[in-house]
Amino acid sequence: MTANKKLVLAILGSPHRNGKTASMMDIAIRRAEEKGYMVTGINLYEKNISFCIGCRNCIDTKVCTQNDDIQEIASLLRECQIVFLAAPVYWANVPAPVKNLFDRLLGTAMEETSTFPKPRLKGKKYMVLTSCNTPFPFSWIFGQSRGAIRNMDEFFKTAGMKPIGKVVYAGASSKRELPKHIVRKIERCLK
Numbered sequence: 001m002t003a004n005k006k007l008v009l010a011i012l013g014s015p016h017r018n019g020k021t022a023s024m025m026d027i028a029i030r031r032a033e034e035k036g037y038m039v040t041g042i043n044l045y046e047k048n049i050s051f052c053i054g055c056r057n058c059i060d061t062k063v064c065t066q067n068d069d070i071q072e073i074a075s076l077l078r079e080c081q082i083v084f085l086a087a088p089v090y091w092a093n094v095p096a097p098v099k100n101l102f103d104r105l106l107g108t109a110m111e112e113t114s115t116f117p118k119p120r121l122k123g124k125k126y127m128v129l130t131s132c133n134t135p136f137p138f139s140w141i142f143g144q145s146r147g148a149i150r151n152m153d154e155f156f157k158t159a160g161m162k163p164i165g166k167v168v169y170a171g172a173s174s175k176r177e178l179p180k181h182i183v184r185k186i187e188r189c190l191k
Contacts, residue, residue, distance in 0.1 A: 008032045009080040010041040011073075013087035013098035017043065020172040024129040025086035027178065027186045032082070035190050040076055044097040047073070051100060058107025062120065066104075073101070074108040082125045082164065085152055088172075089132035089139075092147035102155045109159035119160025127165040127189050128152040135171035145170055165189025 010029050014021040029039050047069040057065045063074045077083065087094045102109075110117040130148045132139050139145045145168040156163070167185045169178065 006035075006037045007080040008037045008039045008082045008084060009076045010039050010084040011086070011101070012041065012043045012045075013085065013095055013101070015045045015095070016088075019088070020131040020169060020175075020178065021086045021088045021129065023178050024131060024167065024169060024182065024186060025084060027183055028084045028086070028127060028129060028189070031187045031190045032084075037082070037190075040080070042073065042076070044101060047097075049073075049097065049100055049104060052103035052106070056106075058104075059112050060107070062107050064104050064107065070101075070104045074105060077105070077108060077121065080124065082127070083156070083161070084127050084129065085156075086129040087148060087152065089130055089134075089144050089148045092142075092144045094130075094148050094151050099151070102151075105155075105159075109155065117158055119158065122160035124159075124161045125164045126156045126161045127163070127167075128156075129167050129169075129186065131169040131172040133171070133173040135174070136168075137170075139168070139170035 010025055012022055012025050016022060032039050049070055050066050050068050064070045087098045110120055128149060130145055132145045134144045149166055169182050
């Protein structure tokens with residue numbers, strides 16, 4: 001990958017490659033490619049990513065010292081200009097592989113200081129996509145989708161990245177296809 005190309009890292013954090021969350025990601029990828037971006041997609045459920053052991057060596061090394069697929073993801077994260085993260089809502093949060101990704105990218109995303117963490121991924125942008133079975137407005141009122149969005153935002157903002165869009169598809173279990181308004185929201189994030 002070269003510095004002259006516009007790069008997107010598309011991270012799918014869903015076990016269902018043909019599910020609603022994956023369909024949202026497919027729309028985002030198609031739109032990015034239409035806009036001239038080169039997209040690298042990864043599925044967290046197909047990666048070998050061990051749990052964080054809390055050694056905190058990554059704060060100094062800038063990448064986790066455990067040898068698994070996290071090194072590939074960290075490298076792609078540093079190279080890209082935009083990250084898409086699509087994850088369904090599990091118990092008002094992200095699925096475990098997504099949370100584990102955040103834990104393992106601690107040193108890639110931030111540097112500790114005596115006050116507030118110093119971001120290491122400034123200048124990059126991100127878009128988060130999530131779907132939940134709870135229908136709107138209950139998904140928001142009871143914090144289902146809001147919890148997942150908050151978790152994803154926390155990682156990216158601490159890393160110094162700026163949002164280009166956050167799309168929530170509530171009531172996903174009752175529909176066969178993505179509603180047109182969800183497709184339009186995703187497409188509008190990449191103008």
